Amino acid sequence: MSAATRAGSQPAGSLPTGAVAISGLVVETDERDPRALVDGVDLAVAPGEALGIVGASGSGKSLTLRAVLGLLPGGTRVSAGSAEVGGRAGMVFQDPQTALDPLTRVGTHLVEALRARDAEQRIRAGRGALRARALALLDRVHLPDPERAFRAYPHELSGGQRQRVVIALALAGDPDALLCDEPTTALDVTVQRRVLAELDELRRERGLTLLFVSHDLAVVAALCERIAVMDRGRVVETGTIEQLQRDPRHPATRALLAAAPRLPRLEPDGDAP
Numbered sequence: 314m315s316a317a318t319r320a321g322s323q324p325a326g327s328l329p330t331g332a333v334a335i336s337g338l339v340v341e342t343d344e345r346d347p348r349a350l351v352d353g354v355d356l357a358v359a360p361g362e363a364l365g366i367v368g369a370s371g372s373g374k375s376l377t378l379r380a381v382l383g384l385l386p387g388g389t390r391v392s393a394g395s396a397e398v399g400g401r402a403g404m405v406f407q408d409p410q411t412a413l414d415p416l417t418r419v420g421t422h423l424v425e426a427l428r429a430r431d432a433e434q435r436i437r438a439g440r441g442a443l444r445a446r447a448l449a450l451l452d453r454v455h456l457p458d459p460e461r462a463f464r465a466y467p468h469e470l471s472g473g474q475r476q477r478v479v480i481a482l483a484l485a486g487d488p489d490a491l492l493c494d495e496p497t498t499a500l501d502v503t504v505q506r507r508v509l510a511e512l513d514e515l516r517r518e519r520g521l522t523l524l525f526v527s528h529d530l531a532v533v534a535a536l537c538e539r540i541a542v543m544d545r546g547r548v549v550e551t552g553t554i555e556q557l558q559r560d561p562r563h564p565a566t567r568a569l570l571a572a573a574p575r576l577p578r579l580e581p582d583g584d585a586p
């Protein structure tokens with residue numbers, strides 16, 4: 314999907330492929346007496362960079378990410394500034410249930426996504442070729458039995474497997490940037506670590522830009538070289554995890570550090586629970 318949300322009059326599409334640019338972004342409630350939910354956010358992500366947005370619940374992380382995708386929820390709107398991504402964006406959200414139609418087999422989801430991407434490039438592949446590409450994607454995200462997963466309905470897979478399917482689905486669109494909103498929050502800690510390792514590997518392999526939202530500083534620190542801390546609709550501090558740990562300046566940063574005393578490293582082991 315190519316996504317751009319803008320309130321200004323600049324021409325779209327001038328960003329380098331994979332770059333994300335958020336500039337003076339204000340998201341308000343869509344009321345006569347509007348309230349600012351995101352209040353002047355500036356963030357730039359270079360192609361191939363991983364930026365984490367971390368903050369307490371309600372700080373405006375999801376709305377910022379959704380503004381980049383042009384997918385703000387009803388009742389909210391961009392009232393100033395802009396948020397855009399250069400090239401195609403793939404998204405991975407918290408709840409695989411919402412990304413996967415329960416009545417549609419995993420293979421069908423993937424084949425449709427691949428066909429849509431082909432159509433953008435005016436390519437028409439046959440069923441067999443699409444199926445082979447779908448199976449390769451399921452294999453790529455380390456699903457233990459791609460053939461079985463291809464035939465399965467979403468509820469027939471574990472939570473970790475479903476989230477891998479969602480990642481495969483995002484990859485089917487051949488994204489330049491991957492935008493993730495709490496993609497592992499619903500998973501238990503071991504599975505969470507493996508899915509994060511998977512995202513990290515994909516990112517390095519494909520040179521993907523990553524914009525990753527979480528309330529959990531440990532998760533963001535494991536994956537992202539730069540971290541933006543949000544509080545009440547604003548970015549209050551930005552830095553590497555080392556900088557934030559050494560010299561946290563904002564109370565919101567200190568609170569997040571206190572909630573994540575141990576900052577884990579990723580430990581990929583190839584297993585797919």
Ligand SMILES: Nc1ncnc2c1ncn2[C@@H]1O[C@H](COP(=O)(O)OP(=O)(O)OP(=O)(O)O)[C@@H](O)[C@H]1O
Binds near residue numbers: 375
């Ligand atoms: N559709 C909506 N209409 C009105 N207010 C909304 C809407 N969606 C979100 N908000 C409000 O905007 C603020 C920011 O929400 P957002 O979802 O971006 O927070 P968040 O940091 O992602 O939190 P969480 O970690 O809980 O998802 C919150 O106060 C929330 O209540």
